[in-house]
Amino acid sequence: MSTALSEQEILRRESLQQLRELGINPYPAEEYKVTAFAQDIADNFERFPDNYKKVTLAGRIMTRRIMGSASFAELQDSTGRIQVYLKRDDICPGEDKTLYNTVFKKLMDIGDYVGVKGFVFLTQTGEISVHVQELALLSKALKPLPVVKRDEEGNIHDGFTDPEMRYRQRYVDLTVNPEYKQIFINRSKVISSMRDYFNKQGWFEVETPILQPVHGGAAARPFVTHHNTLDMPLYLRIANELYLKRLIVAGFDGVYEFGKMFRNEGMDRTHNPEFSAMEIYIAYKDYIWMMAMVEQCLEIVARAVHGIPVVQVGANEINFAGPYEKLSMYDSIQKYTGIDVSAMDEAALRLTCNELGIEVDSTMGKGKLIDEIFSAKVESNLIQPTYITDYPIEMTPLAKKHRTKEGLVERFELFVNGKEIANAYTELNDPIDQRERFEEQLILAGRGDFEAMAMDEDFLRALEYGMPPTSGLGIGIDRLVMLMTNQVTIQEVLFFPQMRPEKKAKVATADDFINIGVPSEWVPVLNKMGFNTVEELKAANPNKVFNDLGGMRKKLKLDIIMPMKEVVMAWFE
RNA sequence: GAUUCCGUAGCUCAGCUGGUAGAGCAUAACACUUUUAAUGUUGGGGUCCUGGGUUCGAAUCCCAGCGGGAUCACCA
Numbered sequence: 112m113s114t115a116l117s118e119q120e121i122l123r124r125e126s127l128q129q130l131r132e133l134g135i136n137p138y139p140a141e142e143y144k145v146t147a148f149a150q151d152i153a154d155n156f157e158r159f160p161d162n163y164k165k166v167t168l169a170g171r172i173m174t175r176r177i178m179g180s181a182s183f184a185e186l187q188d189s190t191g192r193i194q195v196y197l198k199r200d201d202i203c204p205g206e207d208k209t210l211y212n213t214v215f216k217k218l219m220d221i222g223d224y225v226g227v228k229g230f231v232f233l234t235q236t237g238e239i240s241v242h243v244q245e246l247a248l249l250s251k252a253l254k255p256l257p258v259v260k261r262d263e264e265g266n267i268h269d270g271f272t273d274p275e276m277r278y279r280q281r282y283v284d285l286t287v288n289p290e291y292k293q294i295f296i297n298r299s300k301v302i303s304s305m306r307d308y309f310n311k312q313g314w315f316e317v318e319t320p321i322l323q324p325v326h327g328g329a330a331a332r333p334f335v336t337h338h339n340t341l342d343m344p345l346y347l348r349i350a351n352e353l354y355l356k357r358l359i360v361a362g363f364d365g366v367y368e369f370g371k372m373f374r375n376e377g378m379d380r381t382h383n384p385e386f387s388a389m390e391i392y393i394a395y396k397d398y399i400w401m402m403a404m405v406e407q408c409l410e411i412v413a414r415a416v417h418g419i420p421v422v423q424v425g426a427n428e429i430n431f432a433g434p435y436e437k438l439s440m441y442d443s444i445q446k447y448t449g450i451d452v453s454a455m456d457e458a459a460l461r462l463t464c465n466e467l468g469i470e471v472d473s474t475m476g477k478g479k480l481i482d483e484i485f486s487a488k489v490e491s492n493l494i495q496p497t498y499i500t501d502y503p504i505e506m507t508p509l510a511k512k513h514r515t516k517e518g519l520v521e522r523f524e525l526f527v528n529g530k531e532i533a534n535a536y537t538e539l540n541d542p543i544d545q546r547e548r549f550e551e552q553l554i555l556a557g558r559g560d561f562e563a564m565a566m567d568e569d570f571l572r573a574l575e576y577g578m579p580p581t582s583g584l585g586i587g588i589d590r591l592v593m594l595m596t597n598q599v600t601i602q603e604v605l606f607f608p609q610m611r612p613e614k615k616a617k618v619a620t621a622d623d624f625i626n627i628g629v630p631s632e633w634v635p636v637l638n639k640m641g642f643n644t645v646e647e648l649k650a651a652n653p654n655k656v657f658n659d660l661g662g663m664r665k666k667l668k669l670d671i672i673m674p675m676k677e678v679v680m681a682w683f684e
Numbered sequence: 685g686a687u688u689c690c691g692u693a694g695c696u697c698a699g700c701u702g703g704u705a706g707a708g709c710a711u712a713a714c715a716c717u718u719u720u721a722a723u724g725u726u727g728g729g730g731u732c733c734u735g736g737g738u739u740c741g742a743a744u745c746c747c748a749g750c751g752g753g754a755u756c757a758c759c760a
Contacts, residue, residue: 118729119694119711174720181717198717221710235718257695258710260721268721269696269709275752276695287695331759376759377685386760470757531760562759587760601760611751 119255126218127251135214137251143226145169150190156231156239163231166241168193169249171286172223174258177216183240186227187289194240195227202246215246222252222286259287278608291603297416298592298604302369304415305389305586308408314365314391319354321347321371327570328352328509330562331374334384347373352509352583353570355392356538359581360573367391369588380600381530384609387588396582397537398521402498405525405533405584406433409496409591416595424528424597427494435496435525440485443499447489452481460484476555478506493526508548508564510536532591535584542574627682630674 116124130137147166156163170188180199185192199211219225228245260268270288271277277284285292306316324343326333328350338345351368358366371385378384393401413420413431420432438446441453450463460480464471469487471480481503493499500523501513510520521537539545549566556563592604602608657679 117694117711122711174722176719176722177716178719178722179716181719183719183722185720194720196718200717234720236720238718238720240718255694255710258721259695260709262721266721271695273696273752329760372760374759377757379756379759380754382759388760534760585760590760 120253123220123251123253123255126220127253130214130218130248130251133209133214133218135248137248139247139249143167143169143247143249145188145226147231148190149186149188149193152193152231152241153191153239160231165228166231167226167228168195168241169224169226171252171256172219172221172225173256173287174260175221180211182215186225186241187286191289194234194238195229195243196232196234196240197243197246201242201244210246214248219248220252220255221258222254222256223248224250224252256283257287274602275610278602279610281606294592294596294598294604295606297596300415301412301592301595302389302588304412305408306369308411309365309367309391312365314367314393315363317355317358317363317366317368318370319348319351319358319368321373323348323354325565325567325569327564327567329372330564332376332562334373334375349374350388350585351390352585353567355390355583356578356581357570357573359392359394359538360576360578364395365391365393378609380602381590381593383589383601383605386601388585389588390583390585392538392581392583394579394581397580398500398523398535398582401535401582401584402435402437402523403433405535405586406431406435406496409433412591413595422595422597424594425599427528429495429527429594431496433496435498437498437500437523439501440481440499440503440519441501443489443493444481444484447492448484450484452484473558476505476558478503482506490526490531491529494528496525496527498523498525504548505551507536508552509539509545511539511541512544527594530590530594531587532594533584533586535582538578538581538583540574540578540580542571545574546571628678629682 127137145167147163147168149168149170152163152166168186168188170186173185173187173192176183182197184195184197186195197211197215199208202215203209203211226247226249227241227243229241229243232240232242234240257271258269259271262268271284277288285295309316322336322338322345324345326346326349328348329352331349333346333349336345336347337343348370349372351370351372355366355368367389368391369387369389372388373385374382375384376382393404396404409431410420410433413422416422420430422429422431441451445451448467450467452460452463455463457477457480460477461471464480464483467484467488469483471483475483485499489499500521501516501519502510502522502524504512504518504520507520507522510522513519513521520539523535524531525533525535539548549564549571552564553566556565589601589604593599593601596604598604657676
């Protein structure tokens with residue numbers, strides 16, 4: 112990609128200069144008092160035309176159709192697009208037609224922010240439009256926007272679709288593809304409806320550390336950083352579970368946190384290195400109570416986004432109204448493979464995995480092996496919301512042992528559309544049991560499982576002071592939003608998904624070239640020749656550069672003085 | 685990390701078995717007072733991702749790298 116300015120960018124900078132010469136500030140400071148919005152006019156003008164006899168709108172020019180002394184343009188504001196009609200003699204009532212002929216027709220471009228005052232009317236073809244009486248430039252755009260065209264059937268032509276460009280330049284994406292804004296509006300509704308629901312129950316929103324000395328609460332590889340003053344490593348949290356439980360110890364009955372978690376693992380269409388989770392802990396409850404709470408909560412969320420609890424996700428219609436199907440982990444494996452793994456030891460599980468064609472390695476313990484079978488054979492079948500309950504103790508070091516079933520813990524995960532979206536326990540509050548579980552994790556870590564949990568002495572100390580019986584829940588917000596907005600990639604529900612850094616070509620400023628003696632009018636020519644830095648220029652053959660300068664001068668028909676050969680040679684000293 | 689596809693104008697994309705780089709939109713000029721993917725005429729605009737190789741000759745074939753997509757693995 113060329114680093115020098117494109118022809119269109121140069122033209123827009125020239126327009127900027129001409130605007131200033133005409134006494135028009137392309138970036139005015141004053142407030143612009145907007146009184147109307149595109150969507151509102153579209154919805155209400157025909158019923159209440161009298162309300163729109165004097166309107167002020169602001170937004171970007173998205174298309175222009177100029178026909179001599181009259182023009183149509185489309186103005187896009189935060190709510191949508193509306194056509195505006197400009198007539199030369201209306202916006203320029205006097206002799207001076209500069210505002211229309213020069214400013215609007217020549218110096219304004221697609222992408223510029225403008226303000227218009229006028230009245231709403233219906234054109235001969237029946238389109239609601241604003242007849243402009245006053246036009247103001249609010250902000251000049253120096254880069255041309257991609258022009259996405261939509262025809263009468265709503266077909267998109269010349270779409271701005273390259274995912275890389277859309278994610279890297281989300282500001283362009285949402286400008287020219289405003290329909291994607293709805294995903295983020297719905298994301299906000301998911302979060303705000305959950306928060307409202309929790310607050311109404313009297314639960315307390317809290318914030319806990321993101322920089323943690325011990326990364327606990329989940330099985331994942333962390334990002335490590337370093338604190339200079341304390342001269343110690345710190346980890347970006349992979350979970351906030353252990354801190355929220357400390358707050359239950361502290362005496363809060365219900366605490367919840369929406370926040371970013373960070374996991375130093377793979378990136379794909381369902382994983383971003385930082386992702387949002389909601390965790391909530393309620394004292395004196397158990398995981399059975401939590402299932403009912405989740406059903407209520409998710410129905411509220413689905414209704415907040417869609418008005419009904421039924422959500423179309425791909426080919427499936429998913430109903431978030433409870434109660435949801437409940438299936439124990441072992442029963443679910445039995446149901447979808449016909450194999451009863453409940454009594455198997457590690458060796459038998461390993462054999463079963465081999466028979467099912469599931470790859471395993473020596474670091475995997477019993478819990479992990481069962482999880483492998485579940486992931487491979489069960490998960491994708493769970494389309495309607497389904498609770499999988501009662502996990503083997505080995506894979507869940509923070510959950511309480513099952514009240515009746517030996518070797519299991521009180522845990523459920525909620526699966527929807529074949530994906531896990533929530534995880535909940537009756538929390539382990541027996542400090543001695545908790546210490547033993549951490550010790551088992553250390554053994555797994557010793558076997559090479561770098562996702563095994565670390566010992567957290569302070570958390571154990573808190574439990575030793577006493578934590579009431581508690582149930583806790585975590586929900587992956589990004590995945591929930593994907594479900595609620597029918598998106599298959601996490602990137603579509605994140606404004607700024609993680610990307611590899613863009614390779615920036617170094618470009619020297621014009622001053623750098625002028626400092627070594629290049630006349631300013633020749634700097635763009637050097638850039639055009641591919642010399643973006645002084646170093647690049649100095650590495651070239653001086654004689655060839657001198658000759659090429661002459662060639663470029665001729666080719667570009669430049670009316671500038673050719674520098675003397677000695678001057679050019681001096682650049683290279 | 686593996687496999688695979690892709691990278692050409694500001695944007696969307698053509699470009700055959702290797703032979704001087706194309707279209708639409710955008711942009712510039714002119715015309716046009718109700719258009720709407722406005723229209724008509726005439727222009728300008730390119731490091732064909734980067735670096736090597738093969739060849740008389742590479743956007744095209746080969747190798748390597750960079751970036752992206754998809755699938756898989758790890759994971760939420």
